[in-house]
Amino acid sequence: xxxxxxxxxxxxxxxxxxxxxxxxxxxxxxxxxxxxxxxxxxxxxxxxxxxxxxxxxxxxxxxxxxxxxxxxxxxxxxxxxxxxxxxxxxxxxxxxxxxxxxxxxxxxxxxxx
Amino acid sequence: xxxxxxxxxxxxxxxxxxxxxxxxxxxxxxxxxxxxxxxxxxxxxxxxxxxxxxxxxxxxxxxxxxxxxxxxxxxxxxxxxxxxxxxxxxxxxxxxxxxxxxxxxxxxxxxx
Numbered sequence: 001x002x003x004x005x006x007x008x009x010x011x012x013x014x015x016x017x018x019x020x021x022x023x024x025x026x027x028x029x030x031x032x033x034x035x036x037x038x039x040x041x042x043x044x045x046x047x048x049x050x051x052x053x054x055x056x057x058x059x060x061x062x063x064x065x066x067x068x069x070x071x072x073x074x075x076x077x078x079x080x081x082x083x084x085x086x087x088x089x090x091x092x093x094x095x096x097x098x099x100x101x102x103x104x105x106x107x108x109x110x111x112x113x
Numbered sequence: 114x115x116x117x118x119x120x121x122x123x124x125x126x127x128x129x130x131x132x133x134x135x136x137x138x139x140x141x142x143x144x145x146x147x148x149x150x151x152x153x154x155x156x157x158x159x160x161x162x163x164x165x166x167x168x169x170x171x172x173x174x175x176x177x178x179x180x181x182x183x184x185x186x187x188x189x190x191x192x193x194x195x196x197x198x199x200x201x202x203x204x205x206x207x208x209x210x211x212x213x214x215x216x217x218x219x220x221x222x223x224x225x
Contacts, residue, residue, distance in 0.1 A: 042216045042218065043157070101162060103159060106156050
């Protein structure tokens with residue numbers, strides 16, 4: 001099956017701990033994105049990457065880090081500097097071409113213990 | 114990107130058409146209108162997009178007014194599985210990686 005996968009579905013973080021959320025796509029898409037969604041709210045962009053080995057900060061990048069070593073993978077690390085990490089995290093990807101649209105993964109729900 | 118305004122919630126009877134409005138009065142000439150929906154605790158799902166002509170696909174129809182200041186997403190025969198939050202976004206394709214910013218959306222409740 002082609003698509004975007006995120007793991008784990010649920011993730012628990014202890015205070016002061018870094019955690020990494022996985023995002024993989026086999027759609028051969030060039031661009032990948034990470035969004036955060038808080039309860040009852042829309043999506044806010046954390047980071048995005050248009051090509052391998054390159055990424056840009058979004059609107060709320062503080063306390064997060066990413067890497068893009070492979071085209072199909074775009075992991076997000078939530079660092080201890082992120083003071084309010086509890087949220088629903090969504091990964092998306094998009095093919096090249098100005099008229100292409102984004103397709104989303106199923107999401108990871110992060111909870112702080 | 115232009116700002117959009119949507120009603121926070123709507124109800125629709127199962128089997129009837131659901132018409133979801135979106136105002137985007139500050140839309141510029143090269144901005145497209147995109148619609149996504151999000152079923153509870155899942156990732157958003159792309160529905161349809163358009164520039165100025167009406168568009169139809171297997172999921173929905175998109176009607177854009179002639180002045181492009183508003184649009185309506187039509188689900189012709191709503192089912193219970195169409196209960197979701199629907200997001201209207203206007204965007205210039207290709208801007209800064211073409212990421213999407215979602216507002217609050219319209220929570221559509223389809224009732225039996």
